Amino acid sequence: MAMRRIKRAFFAVMVVCLAGIIVTFLMLEPLNIESHCTTASEALLGSTNQRRxxxxxxxxxxxxxxxxxxxxxxxxxxxxxxxxxxxxxxxxxxxxxxxxxxxxxxxxxxxxxxxxxxxxxxxxxxxxxxxxxxxxxxxxxxxxxxxxxxxxxxxxxxxxxxxxxxxxxxxxxxxxxxxxxxxxxxxxxxxxxxxxxxxxxxxxxxxxxxxxxxxxxxxxxxxxxxxxxxxxxxxxxxxxxxxxxxxxxxxxxxxxxxxxxxxxxxxxxxxxxxxxxxxxxxxxxxxxxxxxxxxxxxxxxxxxxxxxxDFSGTRDRLVRGKVKFAQGNGNGYVRKNKIAILSKSGIKSLHDAPDNVASHIDxxxxxxxxxxxxxxxxxxxxxxxxxxxxxxxxxxxxxxxxxxxxxxxxxxxxxxxxxxxADRKVNLVLSCQFVNFRNSRKKSSRFEITKMWYWGLKNNGLTAAVLHGGLRESYVRRVSDRNLTFHRVNMNEFTKSAKFFAFLDYLSAHPDVGRVILTDNSDVRFQRNPFELMDLLDDRLYVGTDVDIYPNIASMAWLTRRLEECFGHSFAQSKEFPTLTQMPYVYNAGVIGGPRHLVMQLLEKLTFVLDGVNPKAKNICNMAALNMVLHKYFADKVFTGFPWNSRYLRRQKKPKGVYVIHK
Known part of the structure; x- marks a missing residue:
């Protein structure tokens, strides 16, 4: 009898726990929001009924x-x-x-x-x-x-x-x-x-x-x-x-x-x-x-x-409180009651406003x-x-x-x-979600893979675009909203280096982007708005640092071998090789940001280098190519480390002062 009661109590607890899990999952699921044209710096109207x-x-x-x-x-x-x-x-x-x-x-x-x-x-x-x-x-x-x-x-x-x-x-x-x-x-x-x-x-x-x-x-x-x-x-x-x-x-x-x-x-x-x-x-x-x-x-x-x-208009009143107004022009506009579009030259009075910069008012x-x-x-x-x-x-x-x-x-x-x-400048987070194999299509569409990245966007009011190679339409409809859009790209193959080509094509076709952050979305989380850090500093490339126990490429054996595999034995024997490997910092491709023109310069040189690597190693050359290009062409324009990114592979949960957490 006692055992039966214990079993009943156990099953009751299990049912309650299961119901709680289901309710929590439904509450955390992202909602589909009507799409509007907006930017990260422009959104968020308060409730019209909110009392301040x-x-x-x-x-x-x-x-x-x-x-x-x-x-x-x-x-x-x-x-x-x-x-x-x-x-x-x-x-x-x-x-x-x-x-x-x-x-x-x-x-x-x-x-x-x-x-x-x-x-x-x-x-x-x-x-x-x-x-x-x-x-x-x-x-x-x-x-x-x-x-x-x-x-x-x-x-x-x-x-x-x-x-x-x-x-x-x-x-x-x-x-x-x-x-x-x-x-x-x-x-x-x-x-x-x-x-x-x-x-x-x-x-x-x-x-x-x-x-x-x-x-x-x-x-x-x-x-x-x-x-x-x-x-x-x-x-x-x-x-x-x-x-x-x-x-x-x-x-x-x-x-x-x-x-x-x-x-x-x-x-x-x-x-x-x-x-x-x-x-x-x-x-x-x-x-x-x-x-x-x-x-x-x-x-x-x-x-x-x-x-x-404007106090320039006449203040004499007519019957019923209407205002006297000047004679209208040929277009029916009232000259004295036009609204001036402010410019650098300055308009001292509404009378000076030309027709093409004025608006008719009641x-x-x-x-x-x-x-x-x-x-x-x-x-x-x-x-x-x-x-x-x-x-x-x-x-x-x-x-x-x-x-x-x-x-x-x-x-x-x-x-x-x-x-x-499309003619306005946008702060954009650009990411990709490519499918490598047919049997992994379902797995890549699961929200759990990108939920930390997703909620980091929402919590900081960021606008993002995701390039993908075949995500399920049901997933795209469920997750996308006015600040998160999905764009399908057609490529011959989806490798680790392919994302740089897709990023370059997207930025070339979108001149409305002002500043951009290229990120992975499975192991990256935004703790603060990273564009605020860019506001404090000048135009630079903001790049994540790899494992900080390695001060340079020479101390990281696998990356040194990767340079030889990708660019050939002759490059490893050249005078340029030891100079490159001794330069400070090992950069990571997981988080790269900056103004659009600098990021595009980086992507143009990076894709050019990747086109010339050993065809047999093209799927493993993203880190080697990125570090070579950054050290060779952008060494004086890179900002890395704290507070841009967390310590890589240290599993930091809430590091103080850090904007982007990577693994």
Whole structure:
């Protein structure tokens, strides 16, 4: 009787374990995702219904207050942080109490303290657990004080970044102003009074301010590339001379009368109240909110965005709130309401935009701005591509996300011409999965062989292409998605050296590839995004190191013999042979990366060498040929070892700081 109970319990445990294994397998199986044209640097839109926690720092001015309120009205939890001695924030707090019925409770809050103190910032971040920290620099466009005040801004920015990097999941967004001209600064060009030093020329102050912004840019790059902190820069590009229209300490009305904001929230000299609906700035801010909200919904799409702001159009109103507009041209376009495609030459006003670089907008609306997001190159924003001008109406979150996704798909170059996805540069992982024998076809299609490589791609947001010689269609359909594609190649035979010929053919046919990593996929795993390492270094060939106990080819007996087998006895007796075998490092063919032009140069020389090897040994010459070509032609362009790759054949599971794990 007891034995029977034991058997029943044993079978019950086995059934539970088996069910758990089946459920786990189903959960880990890759899903088929709809294919879209995208790149590794562009993907990943957040959920349209996701509620964000946003902390806005650095002067709670006019724009800061209205952006905070607008984002809160859209459903985000927003906290506005200002200096303890900021009288403007005190006026805003009183104003918010009067408007509290418009915003649901708990979604809009204020806090005061020392903005540049890391201890205070860490307290704020731990208290509110933000997903975004928005640093508003728009309210600094008034004339600066002493030079030390400008340097303080740089120090404050660094303190904010240092505090943010200690909290996982925080994405930093900076919001600043750009003037109409690239050579013109937002700071006044007139003389500025500086304490204890007399009068400084406005050009000198502008030069210092420019240097501070350059320093801030360097700080952003350091924290983005070294500490993996996501930093997105959003600029309000003012296309007219009215560059102070968004500053916090100046009221602005239709009659172009400026006044100083008082402690009670009112403005002097006839300027309107903070929340007056007929204020031109209020209309502008109301249009900025959905654009900024759409940008915040994008993850790792880009580093730089511009929202174009134009105050040049007439502000006289007609009945029902419509805006007067100028006479349209022959094509029905309205000249004053065109959206300029920014170029290196700079467009100072929408009036200067030619027909071929302008887009028609809905003139019945009161807006004078449109978002144009610039896709980022990896070194300079000058090479950026232009996006579409429309991202959806206010309070239509799904339309915002859909239009931004469409913007990713349909970019424009600086000349205003639409470009296809194939014309954009892609960071690509290129691999192969060849079938050597007919009876191994089923085995090569099993997901278990490549699952570590596959999940490494997914976890790091990488885009990959796999070249194969006959994988089962069911497997390809199940595993492929918008970031992983499969391409069948026709070759006479599939050897270990054949992959180099296939890689060269693929890269030759795909000029859209910017940087590429050639990998095996059965014993390679991506622990971090390897293209981030390339961002920190210059254009090189990144090659994996073989077993590190062998300092050179001469110390590895089998590879020394392989050189003679592949290139003949005469090569082994030549003067070149001992020089080659004594050069440091033994390279491995499992992981090779770099810019497309360098990788193609390597593949061209490698395939040329492989074409000349001993026909009887052509299937075993991949390592010998690779090491000979690298040492002979690319010795000064190779980066190998830590942190690019792990120690080969050491079975390291999670080596610290390493980007690619190979065996």
């Amino acid at each position: 926690r946003i902390v806005i720092l650095n002067r709670a001015g006019y724009l800061g207050y209205n952006l905070s309120r607008g984002l809160a009205e859209q459903g985000d939890h927003v906290t506005m942080v200002g200096d303890a001695d900021d009288s403007y924030l005190a006026a805003i707090v009183r104003r918010h109490r009067n408007d509290s019925e418009r915003i649901p409770g708990g979604k809009f809050s204020h806090i005061t303290g020392k903005l540049c103190d890391q201890g205070f910032l860490k307290h704020v971040f731990s208290l509110y657990i933000p997903t975004y920290v928005l640093i508003s620099q728009v309210d600094e466009c008034e004339e600066p004080g002493p030079n030390k005040d400008l340097v303080t801004r740089l120090s404050c920015t660094t303190n904010i970044l240092e505090a943010a990097r200690n909290f996982q999941g925080i994405r930093v967004v900076t919001l600043g102003i750009e003037s109409a001209s690239q050579d013109e600064d937002v700071i006044s060009s007139g003389p500025v009074k500086e304490s204890n030093t007399g009068t400084l020329r406005g050009t000198e102050i502008a030069a210092v301010a420019h240097a501070v912004r350059e320093g801030q840019g360097i700080a952003f790059n350091i924290y983005r590339n070294v500490y993996d902190l996501t930093v997105t820069n959003v600029a309000l590009k003012v296309l007219t001379r009215d560059k102070y229209g968004l500053c916090s300490h100046q009221g602005y009305n239709y009659d172009r009368h400026c006044g100083t904001v008082g402690a009670d929230g009112e403005t002097s000299e006839g300027s309107k109240d903070l929340s007056t609906e007929v204020d031109t700035k209020r209309d502008v801010v109301a249009e900025i909110v959905p654009k900024l909200s759409a940008i915040l919904r994008i993850r790792h799409l880009c580093s730089n965005y511009r929202i174009l702001v 003139v019945s609306r009161s807006t004078h701005i449109r978002e144009t997001s610039r896709g980022c190159s990896y070194k300079s924003s000058d090479d950026a591509l232009q996006g579409s001008e429309h991202v959806g109406e206010r309070n239509t979150n799904k339309n915002d996300a859909d239009n931004v996704r469409e913007e990713v798909q349909n970019k424009r170059d600086p000349n205003g011409k639409a470009v296809n996805c």
